[in-house]
Amino acid sequence: MLFEKLANKSPETLILNTWKSLRTTYNLIPENTCFDGFTQGLRDGIKKGEISEALLDDQWLVHIATDQMNPTYPFIYACLLNEIAQQTLDSGDLNKSWPLIVQASTKAEVAAVHAFYNSEIDIHAALNHRRASTASNASNSKLQPAKDYAVTLMREKRPKHGWLDLKHAAQSIENELGDFIDRERISLSKNLLVNTLKRWHKTDEQFRDLVNEIIA
Structure with missing residues (x-):
């Protein structure tokens, strides 16, 4: 050409x-x-x-x-x-x-x-968005074990008549989930676990769907 x-x-x-x-x-x-x-x-x-x-x-x-x-x-x-x-x-x-x-x-x-x-x-905004997205994906990958264990605890500890709501479930598994986070050295604040579970429920579609099946 x-x-x-x-x-x-x-x-x-x-x-x-x-x-x-x-x-x-x-x-x-x-x-x-x-x-x-x-x-x-x-x-x-x-x-x-x-x-x-x-x-x-x-x-x-x-x-x-x-x-x-x-x-x-x-x-x-x-x-x-x-x-x-x-x-x-x-x-x-x-x-x-x-x-x-x-x-x-x-x-x-x-x-x-x-x-x-x-x-x-x-261009710079696009690159920054890509870097932020990559960092976010890496962070989510590190937190996934905690999310999986939270779902497992909610399922295993589910009362006979079910959970009242997400807050009830989160408060009931808070201590055991905190122990798991310590053992696995996951970077999460044990004092904010209830709020963290609520945030995951809002932002993580897969986590929300699994939890909704348990507390429905």
């Missing part, structure tokens, strides 16, 4: 199109300067030797390790390559400019995709 975009177009046109794409992408990236100001700063940095391919290559692993969906890194890399491609073309070295043009166009597309998705969805 990239080859089709590059075919039958002059290198000057391709470089110009990449700049247009980068300008559009820049509008999706929160920055304190305008695009023209940014590119002028980039050119100044190149002249002073403060910005180079080698420097950006060194930052690649940092980008991958910290925030792969952040468009800033591929955006800056695309700008750098496109500027070097223009300078190379201006010097008359057409053959050397082509690889730079292709790489700049590729990086610009990556930056555009990342910028678009970051503008449409909150």
Whole structure:
């Protein structure tokens, strides 16, 4: 697909199109300067030797390790390559400019995709939600033995005429469930077991269904 975009177009046109794409992408990236100001700063940095391919290559692993969906890194890399491609073309070295043009166009597309998705969805919120969900699942797994034993106790200790309600059942098994928590070293407060059982009954559908069968 990239080859089709590059075919039958002059290198000057391709470089110009990449700049247009980068300008559009820049509008999706929160920055304190305008695009023209940014590119002028980039050119100044190149002249002073403060910005180079080698420097950006060194930052690649940092980008991958910290925030792969952040468009800033591929955006800056695309700008750098496109500027070097223009300078190379201006010097008359057409053959050397082509690889730079292709790489700049590729990086610009990556930056555009990342910028678009970051503008449409909150990537950080989604990742935080996933981490929270994973942590919650891990916590529930550790508490499952206590939930299972609570159901067992309610079933075994169920009075002849049944439990009056959930509170009655929870208070009746509180001590034995507390002993079980101590033996199994489960991270739960023994002083809040009745409230904990009530909370599980509200938030854990499987636990609620099992308990309802016993106290119904």
